Amino acid sequence: LNLVVLISGGGSNLRALLEATRHGDFPARVIAVGADRDADGLVHAEEFGVPSFSVPFTSFADRESWGVELLAQLDQWKPDLVVLSGLMRLLPESVVAAYAPRLINTHPAYLPEFPGAHAVRDAIAAGVSQTGASVIVVDDGVDSGPILARERVPILPGDDADIVHDRIKIVERRLLAEVVRGIADGTVSLTGSTQPVSDPGP
Ligand code: GRF
Numbered sequence: 001l002n003l004v005v006l007i008s009g010g011g012s013n014l015r016a017l018l019e020a021t022r023h024g025d026f027p028a029r030v031i032a033v034g035a036d037r038d039a040d041g042l043v044h045a046e047e048f049g050v051p052s053f054s055v056p057f058t059s060f061a062d063r064e065s066w067g068v069e070l071l072a073q074l075d076q077w078k079p080d081l082v083v084l085s086g087l088m089r090l091l092p093e094s095v096v097a098a099y100a101p102r103l104i105n106t107h108p109a110y111l112p113e114f115p116g117a118h119a120v121r122d123a124i125a126a127g128v129s130q131t132g133a134s135v136i137v138v139d140d141g142v143d144s145g146p147i148l149a150r151e152r153v154p155i156l157p158g159d160d161a162d163i164v165h166d167r168i169k170i171v172e173r174r175l176l177a178e179v180v181r182g183i184a185d186g187t188v189s190l191t192g193s194t195q196p197v198s199d200p201g202p
Helices: 011-023 042-045 061-078 091-101 119-125 161-187
Strands: 002-007 029-035 051-054 079-085 103-107 130-138 146-152
Touching: 002 011, 002 061, 011 029, 011 042, 011 161, 029 042, 029 061, 042 051, 061 091, 079 161, 091 103, 103 161, 119 130, 119 161, 130 161, 146 161
Parallel strands: 002 029, 002 079, 029 051, 079 103
Antiparallel strands: 103 130, 130 146
């Protein structure tokens, strides 16, 4: 399964996926990494010898024209699956329409709880004792697509956002690798109604 991964930040989840694809039995490989800015995480692609591209959002007049260029870059690679792993940017409908449902996103909350760009901060502010990590299919909403995997992560007294987010990322990386493996071997459906990977049904 050929993956293109899109990031905006440090790319620690990207790095974990790159490391997972190094194992011979992992049924997917990252063929390119893209970013919506000069993201620090692009260094991981370089280190793993994976081509990368940057489509700086700020260089475009609007989301749609940014999306046209992003789509042109993605189409060059013809990925089987696009993985948003720390892309802090909503995709224009043109990109979603072109790739959905072969477009998944990791999110640091137990969706549908705490969607949006500040999930960890919001969970702490809500005073809840547990949040989570999720992998979903991207749709035109904000973190609103079908849930492929999700798992609870505790918030402990005195935790700050960084501590909680790091604890969540450990789970996100495992869920993402499980979901990618499942999509590659057909046990996870991007369109059907399979049970989320780590939340077994009744
Ligand atoms: C991850 O928690 C991802 O779910 C969220 O942003 C974070 C990215 O972290 N969208 P990193 O860039 O992979 O370290």
